[in-house]
Amino acid sequence: MTKKKQISAPYYNIGQLRVDFWTGLKNETTxxxxxxxxxxxxxxxxxxxxxYLRKLESVxxxxxxxxxxxMKSFSQQLEDGRYGELARNVAEDxxxxxxxxxxxxxxxxxxxxxxxxxxxxxxxxxxSKTYFEVLFVEEMTEQEELDLRVDxxxxxxxxxxxxxxxxxxxxxxxALIALLFNFNIxxxxxxxxxxxxxxxxxxxxxxxxxxLKKLDFSSKPEYELGPILGRLIRQFxxxxxxxxxxxxxxxxxxxxxxxxxxxxxxxxxxxxxxxLTIMRGIEERYEAPFFSALKKYSQKxxxxxxxxxxxxGNSVFKSRWIKDFGDFYGRNMFLAETSATTGGLDSLLQxxxxxxxxxxxxxxxxxxxxxxxxTNGTSTANKIVMQAxxxxxxVVMIDRDCHKSHHYGLVLSGAFPVYLDSYPIEEYSMYGAVxxxxxxxxxxxxxxxxxxxxxxxxxxxxxxxxxLVYNVQRVxxxxxxxxPDMIFLxxxxxxxxxxxxxxxxxxxxxxxxxxxxxxxxxxxxxxFYKQYIxxxxxxxxxxxxxxxxxxxxxxxxxxxxxxxxxxxxGSMIHIWDEDFKRKSESTFLEAYMTHTSTSPNYQMLASLDxxxxxxxxxxxxxxxxxxxxxxxxxxxxxxxxxLHKYFEVLTIQDFIPEKYRETGIExxxxxxxxxxxxxxxxxxxxxxxDPTKITLNIGKTGVDGDSFKNRYLMDKFNIQINKxxxxxxxxxTNIGTTxxxxxxxxxxxxxIAAALDEDIKALSGAEVKIRDARIYSLTCxxxxxxxxxxxxxxxxxxxxxxxxxxxxxxxxVYNEENYEYIxxxxxxxxxxxxxxxxxxxxxxxxxxxxxxxxxxxxxxxEIIKFLLALDVSEIHGYRADLGLRVFKQSxxxxxxxxxxxxxxxxxxxxxxx
Numbered sequence: 002m003t004k005k006k007q008i009s010a011p012y013y014n015i016g017q018l019r020v021d022f023w024t025g026l027k028n029e030t031t032x033x034x035x036x037x038x039x040x041x042x043x044x045x046x047x048x049x050x051x052x053y054l055r056k057l058e059s060v061x062x063x064x065x066x067x068x069x070x071x072m073k074s075f076s077q078q079l080e081d082g083r084y085g086e087l088a089r090n091v092a093e094d095x096x097x098x099x100x101x102x103x104x105x106x107x108x109x110x111x112x113x114x115x116x117x118x119x120x121x122x123x124x125x126x127x128x129s130k131t132y133f134e135v136l137f138v139e140e141m142t143e144q145e146e147l148d149l150r151v152d153x154x155x156x157x158x159x160x161x162x163x164x165x166x167x168x169x170x171x172x173x174x175x176a177l178i179a180l181l182f183n184f185n186i187x188x189x190x191x192x193x194x195x196x197x198x199x200x201x202x203x204x205x206x207x208x209x210x211x212x213l214k215k216l217d218f219s220s221k222p223e224y225e226l227g228p229i230l231g232r233l234i235r236q237f238x239x240x241x242x243x244x245x246x247x248x249x250x251x252x253x254x255x256x257x258x259x260x261x262x263x264x265x266x267x268x269x270x271x272x273x274x275x276x277l278t279i280m281r282g283i284e285e286r287y288e289a290p291f292f293s294a295l296k297k298y299s300q301k302x303x304x305x306x307x308x309x310x311x312x313x314g315n316s317v318f319k320s321r322w323i324k325d326f327g328d329f330y331g332r333n334m335f336l337a338e339t340s341a342t343t344g345g346l347d348s349l350l351q352x353x354x355x356x357x358x359x360x361x362x363x364x365x366x367x368x369x370x371x372x373x374x375x376t377n378g379t380s381t382a383n384k385i386v387m388q389a390x391x392x393x394x395x396v397v398m399i400d401r402d403c404h405k406s407h408h409y410g411l412v413l414s415g416a417f418p419v420y421l422d423s424y425p426i427e428e429y430s431m432y433g434a435v436x437x438x439x440x441x442x443x444x445x446x447x448x449x450x451x452x453x454x455x456x457x458x459x460x461x462x463x464x465x466x467x468x469l470v471y472n473v474q475r476v477x478x479x480x481x482x483x484x485p486d487m488i489f490l491x492x493x494x495x496x497x498x499x500x501x502x503x504x505x506x507x508x509x510x511x512x513x514x515x516x517x518x519x520x521x522x523x524x525x526x527x528x529f530y531k532q533y534i535x536x537x538x539x540x541x542x543x544x545x546x547x548x549x550x551x552x553x554x555x556x557x558x559x560x561x562x563x564x565x566x567x568x569x570x571g572s573m574i575h576i577w578d579e580d581f582k583r584k585s586e587s588t589f590l591e592a593y594m595t596h597t598s599t600s601p602n603y604q605m606l607a608s609l610d611x612x613x614x615x616x617x618x619x620x621x622x623x624x625x626x627x628x629x630x631x632x633x634x635x636x637x638x639x640x641x642x643x644l645h646k647y648f649e650v651l652t653i654q655d656f657i658p659e660k661y662r663e664t665g666i667e668x669x670x671x672x673x674x675x676x677x678x679x680x681x682x683x684x685x686x687x688x689x690x691d692p693t694k695i696t697l698n699i700g701k702t703g704v705d706g707d708s709f710k711n712r713y714l715m716d717k718f719n720i721q722i723n724k725x726x727x728x729x730x731x732x733x734t735n736i737g738t739t740x741x742x743x744x745x746x747x748x749x750x751x752x753i754a755a756a757l758d759e760d761i762k763a764l765s766g767a768e769v770k771i772r773d774a775r776i777y778s779l780t781c782x783x784x785x786x787x788x789x790x791x792x793x794x795x796x797x798x799x800x801x802x803x804x805x806x807x808x809x810x811x812x813x814v815y816n817e818e819n820y821e822y823i824x825x826x827x828x829x830x831x832x833x834x835x836x837x838x839x840x841x842x843x844x845x846x847x848x849x850x851x852x853x854x855x856x857x858x859x860x861x862x863e864i865i866k867f868l869l870a871l872d873v874s875e876i877h878g879y880r881a882d883l884g885l886r887v888f889k890q891s892x893x894x895x896x897x898x899x900x901x902x903x904x905x906x907x908x909x910x911x912x913x914x
Contacts, residue, residue, distance in 0.1 A: 468694025
């Protein structure tokens with residue numbers, strides 16, 4: 002593969018560039034204010050200030066605060082020689098920007114532009130208001146823009162809960178850039194027909210808008226640009242309210258134009274109507290129906306005569322012995338504790354009120370057709386979906402190293418799993434993801450065996466624990482070409498945040514489902530397919546789905562609590578299934594009833610509701626900031642020699658073989674080149690690495706991952722992480738990560754590195770050899786990762802065809818006479834005597850945390866060697882005191898007879914010592 006030249010930039014995103022420019026301007030204006038008039042230093046600082054102002058003007062035009070006009074006032078202060086005033090104003094702006102204080106109690110800094118009446122209309126500055134910005138897209142003069150700002154400011158009510166600033170962009174291109182850069186924008190008003198081209202995109206901005214180049218609509222007439230912009234808002238920032246001002250009569254407006262906007266205005270309608278509509282749109286999204294209902298209910302005086310003494314805190318705050326429990330959690334927690342489903346509340350099992358509305362609002366936010374709240378984790382969500390969609394005898398193609406809940410779901414449903422192997426990353430004792438070629442190979446084998454009609458579901462983990470993300474659209478399109486009614490279950494437990502960044506969103510189940518449904522139902526695709534089939538050589542298989550047969554049926558399970566704001570175990574099931582109402586709704590609701598508690602935790606449900614509100618308003622910003630912090634952490638570790646001596650951030654090429662990276666990207670950051678622009682890789686590559694998952698290779702410390710986690714991170718610094726391997730630890734940034742926490746982590750790693758330096762100095766010659774041996778073991782002596790072997794003949798669904806009877810093998814062990822234990826270190830000897838060992842339980846080492854053996858699976862030499870080489874303390878399903886639990890040979894023989902499946906007799910017999 003030819004290595005492609007990667008586009009890079011000196012900053013990861015426009016936010017980093019913006020902060021750096023403002024900091025530079027503050028430093029230079031401070032020094033300028035201290036200089037003597039006419040000195041050489043003064044002239045030098047004036048030159049630097051002018052350069053920073055030039056750079057910032059190209060960026061600040063996309064923001065209302067401080068904004069382009071504020072930059073002009075700074076230029077005037079510089080020209081007038083008011084250096085002290087300039088330094089004070091710049092310092093104040095930087096303070097508000099860095100602290101975000103302008104968004105909680107905004108101080109409008111356009112006072113020099115607005116008259117006294119308008120200043121009064123902005124309201125009492127002592128009243129806390131939530132601030133956002135509105136983008137107006139229209140070709141207008143500077144005076145018209147000023148008039149617009151004045152008019153909109155006069156419409157604001159001092160008592161409003163929300164207030165906003167105005168951003169004006171005069172072209173289609175500039176509007177798109179503003180949507181990409183400005184996370185404060187919550188509403189867009191496209192007024193009439195904007196022009197297409199920007200008047201000038203400065204060099205500082207260009208590296209951060211590379212992937213917008215493919216959106217070329219320059220050939221379109223201007224009257225079409227407004228509707229196109231509306232559709233692009235729905236694609237890139239669907240959480241925003243979009244409004245259109247036009248002269249086109251309603252009868253001449255196209256349906257896709259009407260659907261692209263929340264509301265369409267006509268020229269005769271005044272700004273007050275637009276202002277009121279903007280405010281109403283914000284209020285509607287701000288509503289959290291169940292959270293509000295629970296708050297209201299908690300304040301009602303009630304008499305408690307049901308089965309919850311803890312309700313209202315009555316059994317807690319009256320107690321002399323557990324009052325500290327109530328003091329710790331606070332009275333509101335107990336006031337909201339109830340089992341009532343009436344009185345303004347609702348039933349999760351059959352919602353008709355605020356819970357129903359909360360789930361509908363979540364569906365809109367996450368882009369699904371239906372969304373269901375789950376209060377006992379994604380493990381249960383996975384079992385609900387499995388039980389709802391597959392029945393005994395159906396075939397499920399499943400990622401072998403997926404979460405254990407899926408394997409147990411297969412046991413419950415009685416479906417036959419066809420296990421798919423991920424590519425191994427042996428150097429770091431972890432698995433990657435399942436290549437598309439592996440999925441298609443197994444699917445075509447099932448088709449050749451006449452089993453395609455039995456195949457019901459493809460189940461994959463997206464993204465994986467380690468951060469590997471599938472090309473969801475490519476997988477679905479190529480699978481649907483073979484099996485047009487395939488149901489997809491994407492386990493997005495670690496990917497709840499992905500729907501709020503276009504970079505991530507394009508690789509999520511819900512986003513792709515909607516896109517493919519539109520694509521396959523379009524006349525353009527139908528014409529293409531008709532011609533494609535006509536030209537297809539006889540006997541060749543189609544590489545594209547038949548639009549007359551294809552059905553888009555996609556389910557995503559989401560651990561909201563893992564990456565968004567929710568109490569622990571708060572999860573969701575998102576559904577985009579065009580056959581849901583007709584085929585699956587009744588079985589889904591039955592499965593939901595089966596696994597959902599009749600006493601769900603209301604605080605958890607309220608947190609799911611309020612978490613939805615948060616991501617609709619600030620998800621775009623928070624995801625971008627968590628990405629930025631992840632990138633900063635990567636760069637800091639790579640650029641600091643004291644850290645790089647012991648720690649190495651694993652790169653994209655460490656995780657993903659070259660053949661799965663068609664764009665050739667190798668890493669997000671290079672010390673010499675800066676930040677790679679990664680948009681093309683996220684669009685095209687078969688797999689990509691989620692940057693917020695930072696895997697640190699610690700092999701050079703001589704300490705294994707589990708010991709490093711406990712001995713250093715937890716015991717010394719109280720740093721919590723989720724996952725380790727033999728020689729790695731995994732750090733994750735999320736929407737709650739702060740700059741301070743990243744700084745603290747770097748500081749702790751520096752201290753650990755210094756402590757390791759001191760330890761090494763104190764080692765004797767013999768101890769150095771021992772340490773070197775440990776390092777060699779962790780970096781070079783890595784155990785080979787075993788693939789899934791195969792199901793024993795007794796437990797194959799059909800002889801010689803992928804698929805096993807997991808349920809039957811699982812329940813055989815309910816009779817303890819059917820199994821025996823063999824010590825792990827004696828297994829290889831038994832296998833050398835041709836004894837077939839068949840697992841009778843799930844065997845799940847932590848890490849990696851997925852089954853290396855499932856009931857009915859033949860134990861391979863590679864699996865035993867892997868288990869023997871593991872140096873982890875936790876292996877579920879394996880007892881170190883007894884050994885590996887396997888089926889007795891007599892059971893296999895008897896089961897072979899009853900299932901009428903032939904099997905080869907073993908030549909030797911092994912007797913445990």
